[in-house]
Amino acid sequence: MSKRKPSTLTTGQGSCEPVLTLLEVDWDSESIIPEEIEGLLAKADSLLQSYWDSWHRRPIEQYVACDFRDVWRAMQAVKTQNLPFGNLFCEWGCGFGIVTALASKLGWDAVGIEAEEFLFQQAQAFLRSEKIPAEIWHGNFLPPGSQGLAKRQANHASLFHQIPCVYPKVSLGVDDFATIFAYPWPGEDYFLKDVFRHYAADRAILVMFLGPYELEIYRKDSK
Numbered sequence: 590m591s592k593r594k595p596s597t598l599t600t601g602q603g604s605c606e607p608v609l610t611l612l613e614v615d616w617d618s619e620s621i622i623p624e625e626i627e628g629l630l631a632k633a634d635s636l637l638q639s640y641w642d643s644w645h646r647r648p649i650e651q652y653v654a655c656d657f658r659d660v661w662r663a664m665q666a667v668k669t670q671n672l673p674f675g676n677l678f679c680e681w682g683c684g685f686g687i688v689t690a691l692a693s694k695l696g697w698d699a700v701g702i703e704a705e706e707f708l709f710q711q712a713q714a715f716l717r718s719e720k721i722p723a724e725i726w727h728g729n730f731l732p733p734g735s736q737g738l739a740k741r742q743a744n745h746a747s748l749f750h751q752i753p754c755v756y757p758k759v760s761l762g763v764d765d766f767a768t769i770f771a772y773p774w775p776g777e778d779y780f781l782k783d784v785f786r787h788y789a790a791d792r793a794i795l796v797m798f799l800g801p802y803e804l805e806i807y808r809k810d811s812k
C-alpha cells in the first residue's frame with residue numbers, strides 16, 4: 590500500500606549532515622472525505638468566507654488557506670501508514686487552525702502556532718466551538734537562530750514577525766514534534782525545509798502544502 594521512494598536528497602548532502610528524504614506517500618485526491626469532516630470543513634469554509642468578505646477591514650497579507658481536503662487526505666495517509674514516530678503534531682503558521690483541527694480529528698495531539706493575534710484568537714475560538722482538543726499557541730514558530738538559515742537578503746514572509754519564539758514559553762522544542770505541517774509562501778519552502786532539517790527530531794515528518802495538487806512529504810534522516 591505504502592509506496593515510499595527513497596530518496597531525493599534536498600539539502601544537507603554533506604557526510605554527517607541530516608538529510609530530508611522525499612517520501613512517496615500514496616494518497617488519492619479523489620477519495621471521499623468522511624461526512625463528519627465535510628461538516629467541519631463546511632464550517633471552516635464559511636468562517637473563511639466571512640473573513641474574505643470583510644478582508645478590507647482586517648487585511649492580513651500573509652494569510653492564504655491551503656486545500657484542506659487534500660491536506661486531510663495526505664495526512665490521513667501519513668497516519669495510516671504509520672510514518673510518524675510519535676503523536677505530537679505541529680502546524681507552523683496555523684491561520685484559522687483548520688489543519689490543526691484536522692490533525693486532531695486524525696488522532697494526533699495537535700498544536701498550531703500563529704504569530705498574528707487576530708488569527709490566533711480565531712483559531713482558538715474555532716477549536717473551542719467545535720470542541721476539538723487541540724491547542725493554539727501565539728508566537729513565532731521559528732526557533733532562535735534559525736533566521737540565519739535564510740539566504741542573505743531573503744524577504745521571506747515567515748521572517749517578518751517580531752513576536753518572540755513560542756517554544757521556551759511552553760517548554761517544548763521543534764524536536765518534540767513527530768510531525769510538522771507548513772504552507773510556505775512561494776520561494777521560502779527551501780528555508781522552512783532547512784529549519785526543519787536543522788531543528789526537528791531525527792525521523793520527524795514534514796508535510797508541506799505547496800499549492801493545488803502539490804504536497805510534499807519528507808522525513809528527516811540523520812546518517
Ligand SMILES: C[S@@+](CC[C@H](N)C(=O)[O-])C[C@H]1O[C@@H](n2cnc3c(N)ncnc32)[C@H](O)[C@@H]1O
Pocket residue numbers: 651652653654655680681682683684685688702703704705708728729730731746747748750771772773774798
Ligand atoms: C500561507 S498561511 C497558511 C495558513 C494555514 N497553515 C493553512 O495552510 O491554511 C501562513 C500563516 O503562517 C503565519 N506565519 C508566518 N510566519 C510565521 C512565523 N514566523 N511564526 C508564526 N506564524 C507565522 C501567517 O501569519 C499565516 O497565518
